[in-house]
Amino acid sequence: MSRIRQWKTRRNAELGLLAFAMVLVAVFSATVEANQYDKINANFWVPAALIGGLFLGLHIVVRFTAPYADPVLLPAVALINGIGVAFLRRLDIARAIARDLPEPGFFAETSGRQLAWTLMSLVLAAVLLTVVRDHKIISRYAYTLGLIGIVLMMIPAVLPGKYSEVNGAKIWIKFGSAFSIQPGEFAKIALVSFFAYYLVRKREVLSLASRRVLGIDFPRGRDLGPVLTVWLFSVLVLVFEKDLGTALLYFGLFVVTLYVATERSSWLIIGLLLFFGGVYVAYLLGSVVGGPFANFYDRAAVWLDPFAQSNYERESGSSYQLVQGLFGLGTGGLFGTGPGAGSPSKVPEVRNDFIFAGLGEEIGLFGLIALLVLYLLIVERGLHAALAVRDSFGKLVAGGLAFTLGLQVFVILGGITGLIPLTGQTTPFLSAGGSSLMANWMLVAMLLRISDAARRPQNAVPERAGGAPKKAPTQLHGAMTEVIKP
Amino acid sequence: MPEFVLTVARFGFLILLWIFVFTVVGVIRRDLFASSRAKSIVASPRGVGGAVLPGRPAKVKRGKAARQLVVTAGNLAGTRITLGEAHITIGRAEDSTLVITDDFASARHARLVPREGQWFVEDLGSTNGTYLDRGKVSGPTPVPLGVPIRIGRTSLELRP
Numbered sequence: 001m002s003r004i005r006q007w008k009t010r011r012n013a014e015l016g017l018l019a020f021a022m023v024l025v026a027v028f029s030a031t032v033e034a035n036q037y038d039k040i041n042a043n044f045w046v047p048a049a050l051i052g053g054l055f056l057g058l059h060i061v062v063r064f065t066a067p068y069a070d071p072v073l074l075p076a077v078a079l080i081n082g083i084g085v086a087f088l089r090r091l092d093i094a095r096a097i098a099r100d101l102p103e104p105g106f107f108a109e110t111s112g113r114q115l116a117w118t119l120m121s122l123v124l125a126a127v128l129l130t131v132v133r134d135h136k137i138i139s140r141y142a143y144t145l146g147l148i149g150i151v152l153m154m155i156p157a158v159l160p161g162k163y164s165e166v167n168g169a170k171i172w173i174k175f176g177s178a179f180s181i182q183p184g185e186f187a188k189i190a191l192v193s194f195f196a197y198y199l200v201r202k203r204e205v206l207s208l209a210s211r212r213v214l215g216i217d218f219p220r221g222r223d224l225g226p227v228l229t230v231w232l233f234s235v236l237v238l239v240f241e242k243d244l245g246t247a248l249l250y251f252g253l254f255v256v257t258l259y260v261a262t263e264r265s266s267w268l269i270i271g272l273l274l275f276f277g278g279v280y281v282a283y284l285l286g287s288v289v290g291g292p293f294a295n296f297y298d299r300a301a302v303w304l305d306p307f308a309q310s311n312y313e314r315e316s317g318s319s320y321q322l323v324q325g326l327f328g329l330g331t332g333g334l335f336g337t338g339p340g341a342g343s344p345s346k347v348p349e350v351r352n353d354f355i356f357a358g359l360g361e362e363i364g365l366f367g368l369i370a371l372l373v374l375y376l377l378i379v380e381r382g383l384h385a386a387l388a389v390r391d392s393f394g395k396l397v398a399g400g401l402a403f404t405l406g407l408q409v410f411v412i413l414g415g416i417t418g419l420i421p422l423t424g425q426t427t428p429f430l431s432a433g434g435s436s437l438m439a440n441w442m443l444v445a446m447l448l449r450i451s452d453a454a455r456r457p458q459n460a461v462p463e464r465a466g467g468a469p470k471k472a473p474t475q476l477h478g479a480m481t482e483v484i485k486p
Numbered sequence: 487m488p489e490f491v492l493t494v495a496r497f498g499f500l501i502l503l504w505i506f507v508f509t510v511v512g513v514i515r516r517d518l519f520a521s522s523r524a525k526s527i528v529a530s531p532r533g534v535g536g537a538v539l540p541g542r543p544a545k546v547k548r549g550k551a552a553r554q555l556v557v558t559a560g561n562l563a564g565t566r567i568t569l570g571e572a573h574i575t576i577g578r579a580e581d582s583t584l585v586i587t588d589d590f591a592s593a594r595h596a597r598l599v600p601r602e603g604q605w606f607v608e609d610l611g612s613t614n615g616t617y618l619d620r621g622k623v624s625g626p627t628p629v630p631l632g633v634p635i636r637i638g639r640t641s642l643e644l645r646p
Contacts, residue, residue, distance in 0.1 A: 013513050020509065024502050031495040034487045071517075072510050079506065338496030363500065370503040377510055390579075390593070457581040 010071035011063050017075035018059055022052035025082035028339050032090040035340030036097060046106055047089055050115060051082050054122050061126040065133070066452035070381050073451065076374045077429055077444050081437070083371070084430040085114050087359055088351060090340055098345075110351055110432050117434040121441035128445040135449050139197050139393050146194030150233075152183035153191075153250075157240040170241040171424070184246050185426075185439035188253065188404055189446065195254055196396035199261035203392070244279070244296060245411045245423030251275055252407050257400045261392075296421075303421035321348045325357030325416050336364030351432040353424050357416050372409070375428075378444075379406040385451035398450040401443050551603050552631055552644035560640030561587055569605070569644075574598040576637060577610070590614045590638030598629070605629045605644060614638060 026048035033040050055078045062069055089111035092104045106112060132138060138145070156164040156171050164170045166180070174180040237247045255271030286297025298317035305311055306319040306326070324347045332342065344350045344358030360368045382402025386395045408428055415422035426436035555574060557565040567574065567584060575582045577595040586595075592612040599606045606626040609616040616623040617636040634641045 020506055024506055027499050027502060031499055034492060034495055038487050072513055076510055339499060366500050367503055370507050373507050
């Protein structure tokens, strides 16, 4: 069959943007060395080239497995990831100078580890793209994935603190002292797939059977069941894992997928009311009862007035970190001190949660906003894929994943800038840490896969001519016939 | 390092960062325009020739064969498509040959298939059905010249 219209895959645009992103990373590294060593070493470009090579590998995999995927997703994420590695290297260099050590090697210290994690993440993403040729296949394992998600999420809460607690948040599984993973990061992808599958099957009953109160359609009590369960669950996470951010993430994710599935704004209102109600009750309980709620109460108190003497000198959960971060951002001002010229090491945890504060000091509001616009564009491309893809399962998965990414950036940035109480979330793709990086690259791989399905013309030539015999199109596993609304 | 170089590097990085952001936006924009241009080819105004489809024209006797598909009523009235050997898909989906913006049309509504010089219309399981003149199309049905195919508010005819 002759193709009616030449469809552009835009892979070359992706390659060009990727090269541009790596040039930016190299410029960042060069500026860092100019500021730190007062000269630019001849091999300043090596980290950018190394990480660029990794991205090039994924780009080639995308060319073969998802030729119609969105051209913007990969370069935008690659730039953020690359800047993250370069910034971690900058911290390593500063530490080496402070200790009178020679320039750290490219595979040493935090940035070297981050480079290794990036390699593993990209391999994982490539495997995901290669194995899952059609995102609808995932719906076959939806219940298994849901179970895996809940188990992953609960493990740290159940484990004794010795194996799961870092800085007051019980969200880890520690294997000895060197290696630890954050299972919640992976749980979120599994849970999105499960939510999407559940809601595709229940959307009619959720959106049609409702009672109208005060001009808002409220669903029936029995349909509220799963939402209330998840709400209760996220509050439990909040209490046992002392992690408001993750609770907010899961709950927001579920409410938004529900909203996308049913197109009823009442879900958003119910969700927000439940969340704020739960948080307020936890705050009150924390001030009166203490116990498991005390940590949350501390954080809220620090958020309300970080500069108060009593909060600054608090024994557990002092506002010191938050205040240092705010000072860092303030020092950076509009244009920053320049990469390598600030002193981000004054902020505790600048490698993980506070990387935005450290970066903000050096690239200023101007640079920080550029990074935020990139995050926004990534989320936008995800939502665009959700709008364009033809099956409801894909729509819900893409929408849910894109929203999760956006919400996570909001939660951590809101925490650092004092908009919401600070919670220990990683900044996607930027922070040091393998679990977060791997999980978020898997998320990007899913978005690439779904955007490929969305942009692929229906009568396109098969990707491998003369390859595997043509199979019947994959149906959503166990789905009922859907009424296509005109 | 002289102060001047450091300042250039500091602002140069920020400027490059923003150029990257705008390049990304440009790629997204071109993507949007590419799809809207594709749409305008199909929905060209009255009098202007519509999309010319690649592929060899069907080997049929002159005078009898349909060589054009003309939209006679609906939003796209006046659009002409030159018929080749390729299938013509009609619907609201972006990748249809004829993209119709009709509230009563489905994403993949119907298709026209040539077989030995004769065009057949086939409904693709649309919600509101496809009509050939007055009758509802249930299977592949041959389409005579000048008989209206109706999809929602849109009417199409084959012309020699």
